[in-house]
Amino acid sequence: MATVVRSDTDPAVRPRPTPARRSGVVRRVLAAAVVLVLLLGTPLYFVDSTLATLAYCAVFALGALGLTILTGYAGQLSIAQPFFIGVGAYLSAYLGVESGWNVLALTVLVVVAGGVLGALAGLVAVRLSGIELAIVSIALIAFGDYLFNQWKSVTGGENGRSAAFSLEIGGLDLAALPGMTRSQSLFVVCWTAVLLVALVARAIRRQRAGRAMMAIREHERAAEVIGIDVRAYKIGAFALASAIGALAGLLYAALQQYITPLDFDLNTAVLFLAIVVVGGVDRPLGAVLGALLVYGAVQWVSSHVDSWPFDALLSSFQGDAGLMPIGSFLTFFTGLLLIVVLLWEPQGLVGLGARAKRRIASWDVAARLRRDHRDEETS
Amino acid sequence: MSVAPSRGKLHIEGLTVAFGGVKVLDDVSLTADAGEVLAIIGPNGAGKTTLFNTITGVYAPQSGTVAFDGESLVGRRPSSIVRLGVARTFQNVALFGSMSVWDNLLVGCHHRMRSGIATSVFAPWRATREDRALTAELDELLSTFGLDDVRSSLVSDLPHGINKRVELVRAVAMRPRLLLLDEPTAGLNTLETAEFAEHLQVARRRLDVTIALIEHDMPFVLSSADRIHVLNFGRTVTSGPPAEVAADPRVIEAYLGTTEVAGR
Amino acid sequence: MTDVLQTLVSGVAVGGAYAIVALGFVIVFSATGILNLAQGAFVLVGAYLTLQLGARWGLPFGVALLGSMVLCAVLAVLVERLLLRRLSPRDHGAAVLLTIGVLFVSEAVVESIWGVEAQRLGDPWGLDTVTVLDVAVAESDLWTCLICGVLIVATFLGLQRTRAGLAVRATASDQEAAIAQGIDPRMVMTMTFAAAGAVAAAAGTLLSTGSIGVSSALAATAFSALPAMVLGGTTSPGGAVVGGLLMGLVQQFTALLVPDVAPGLGARFAGVTPYLVLLLVLLIRPQGLFGRRAVARF
């Protein structure tokens, strides 16, 4: 006990790691190992088409991470995320294909452009309250639709444009990492991006910036009077979310090699909302789990329409037996997921996990109480 | 070391605040000297909370001046007023519900830190270090005010009485030199009120602070205030030491129209 | 000149439909604070119910329309009772998301029951027109305007002259005070949803009359009416009507003028003009044309 007191008061004596801190380090190393194994092991395990789907999952997770910060942390319900993803996608497709920009330069440009546009949107948004903001963000989707369709020299109009730009940095081709196929490489690249952004989002959540945003979400006026520059943080959250969205757009374009205005429409917006709601809106892990579950499930069902049990339930063309056409089913599935999760576990999968953890912890406590009780009886 | 006469002093002169032509505050002047506890009393709708909102920059006055430390507060944004050392609590507790007590205190220290979004993105360790630097101080605050047990509880899970205290501690963590307390004992029972009075004394000893408080609980006011300022319909009724004000017939008339005030 | 008049007529017809959809949004929002995007679902289902009752089961069109309004009112109340009521009443963000879920589910269900092809609604007006001042006016447009007008007036009378309307207005202006006066906010919520459902069914039906037909694209119309709601002020029923009409006129006139005045903008420009007008209005007057800005309280 005495040593502890001394180490606290005397800065020259470094505190010895307590058991708690040591277990924290062990946990961190373990987590890093798991992530690394998943990141590099998965490409060896799955076929290319599955890896392509998983890479798309990563892009959707990335876009959703922007919403984690904007909607989850700062409480600003925005539907406009696909607009910023679209801006990132078209910008990189145009400059990458037409002007042969290096992908590293593209990344920087796209992130900066997304951030600036997001900050501009934030400037308008700070004047609006919750519901108006949601509606005005729908307006942004409408503007995107117009812009992407109309600015034909850049976007190719409604038929879209090629996005087959080179992913080479120096000698390293990100689409063909040493010893890997295109799908394997892009899987690694996209999930690495998710990992980095998720770490940033996690850091924000635990630090001053994130606390300020959550304070705004919880009680905007109190946050203001406590000394938080609400305007600045809202604009910052918009800028960051949009920058992340634009980065997701670059990867989306790189994956799909072709983009059209339909990729960034209202349905995509709802898909993103479903992802963050299902996963858990205010945790980075929620965005990742939500993307895997929602987008993964949608892709899985569409590629298994002809096998049991979907062959009986879903029809894949006119005259085919089934309760529902496959396309309608995907709409149905997204809607139903939203309803079920909101009613049953508004914190999403992450909340479910937390609840299970609390349940287990309460067993622990119960067990300890029983043990204490027994000890008392014996003594 | 000579101290400027305006240091720690809240000075309001001729303050008028109106909404849509209705004057909520009408030519109000008051002063709270450094280290003093000034109680502001008056019936509901007298403009007390509006006064606080105007001091903290939520509302802009039609005319008049508000100065603290000799600096004018009019026209400043709330966040910049906080940086001048003004902290407040709220009539209906305004904590951040789904955050822990600990995080609420850290939010209270917001203006004392520098790291922002960019820090978290580019140098997250610097932000972590900044948080760590406050750990000892906040730990000590928690134990001083008997909140060790609820350190990581969510505020929304805690009872009202505890939350009133958390809010006070959050205000203390802001290291204010002017502390505005809006009905600090509202919703507390007698025991809790007594406890709160004690905690307020602790806070006073820790901080070199001027306090203005809005309160309906007269025994609490009479025991903790150095001076009382009475508002009614947005106008000053009177101002003076507790005993004097409590005996003023105009106050008795304005305040619920009973003699209860003086009787206690 | 006939061009202008003709466009005026079509603008009013399109705007009338926007107005009535926006009215449904406003009734629910002002009383409950919920942005009910399931309004799109009621619009869609309402049109198909009219189709089913009228064209398929042979009921007269007027009866089918009324039947569809009643059924949609019931459906809306079910959505409110079974789903929305289970959410925390203050969580308006979750409520928006939930109603989006309802919209998606109903869209899918409608598609699997009635198919995706546009179908004739079976309204009595068809393509008949009357000529007024050299302008051919579709009878379906005239009836659309008329029925919208009747519904709008009925809504206003309902809000102003009935006890139920008083309760809705009281709740909209101050929920706590309304509760103190013995008004049950849950009852108010139910009533507003029923009204919104009925109005939506009428809107969906009217939007599908004449040459257009019923299709699942109707659900998107609900989104198009959103700017009208904000434009007028989110809590002002009169604002919704003015906002809707304004949007319809702006949209139709843009479609007419763009090819001559600024062909570079393209035909799609008409689709974004409502949003442009909305942004402009919001930047100048954040509370909308007829909205009030709530005073912040602690």
Place this chain on the structure above:
Amino acid sequence: MKSVTRSGKRRQGRPVAVTTGLVLALTLAACGGGRGNEEAAAESGSLAEVPGFDGETFTVPMLTVTSGPVAAAAAPNLAGMQAYIEQLNAAGGIAGKYPIDLVVRDTEYNAGKAAQAYDSVKDDAVLLGNVFGTPIVQSLKDRIEADQLLALPTSFAADYVHHPALMMTDAPYETHLLAGVDYAIGQAGGDPTVCGVGGEGALQETVTQALDYGSKEAGYTVATVVGIPPTATDFTPYVQQLQSADCDVVGIVAVGEPTVAGLLAKASQLAYAPQWVGTSAQFVASMQDSPAFDYIAENYIGIGATTTYGDVENGGEAMEKLVAAHDEFSPDVPPAYQFVGGYAAMMAVDKLLTAAVENGDVSRAGLRETLASFEELDFEGLAYPWTWGEPGDRVPPSKYLVLKPTKGAPGGQTDVERDLDVPDYVVDYPFPEA
């Protein structure tokens, strides 16, 4: 009929690390199959196995639209394709012994979804039996070319004619639009004003360019080309634009069925009656129920290269087989004009694969060689033939027929004129080189 996909032969690979998080692992497993060995296919026949051919069956993916508002337009076309393949398989398949497995994927008329669907089918495809819709073909054609696949588009833009990856079975929009306008001018006599209507964007441009060419070559006046956005619901402004330009002949290109029906109905309300000329896809069966049907029958003609459904007189034996296939394999799908087009397209696939089997090479390169060796690909009277050969030498059908809406006819259209020659200047239309 239900096509069998290859998802059945999944294999679990060796376990990754034990540390794999439970949820993640589950989701990953749900996302698809293990990386299995693919050389397990049976050895039979003398043909070498290639992607999309396992020695017994050809796999032919179809990227079509089965949901959303466009699905209605794609359905009869797809039904015709399926009917042909069912009939073929019932007779043993290609060359009597290799059945075809159609794998239907829904693109939702969304190029992004199509790209993802393409990724999932391209490695197991002998060719793409169908790619439906202009935005989808546009988005995929370069990737199809990069993968050296062949695809049959249901979308008829001028720049597909000489594209090495695309095998068109119907004439491009330009050919039919120009031929139709030429025909309508001839019928009307005098010097009528010509206008165009196209879907806002690329189709509007297609119409503009084609009519520009027509006005230069044939000397008529083109007053305006109106673009209609896909979201339009009230068509008053667009009819007004045509009306105020005094258009007598209006050519329409593929702006989607609800749009065409709505536009014509609004024109009838506003008492505006020019000669409307559409390409074959513009009129669909449901327009028979339109309140404006009488107006449409009076004022609209369609131009096509495909024989109408049930016209045994001109379609001969092939048409009899087609009707039999419809009655047996897709009796629930109402017969439509586009059914014949789909059926004919699969006939082309049949002929191509049969020839390739004879040549002993069904690889992607082999198919392209076989296609290049065809002089003409005959549809046995179901449609006017194309001139094939090397991509650069391909020429669209040089004959056309004129269709008129007729209530009760299969698909609601009958031909009023057949075997008309496409004017020379239209045959010489400068289709872009790939």
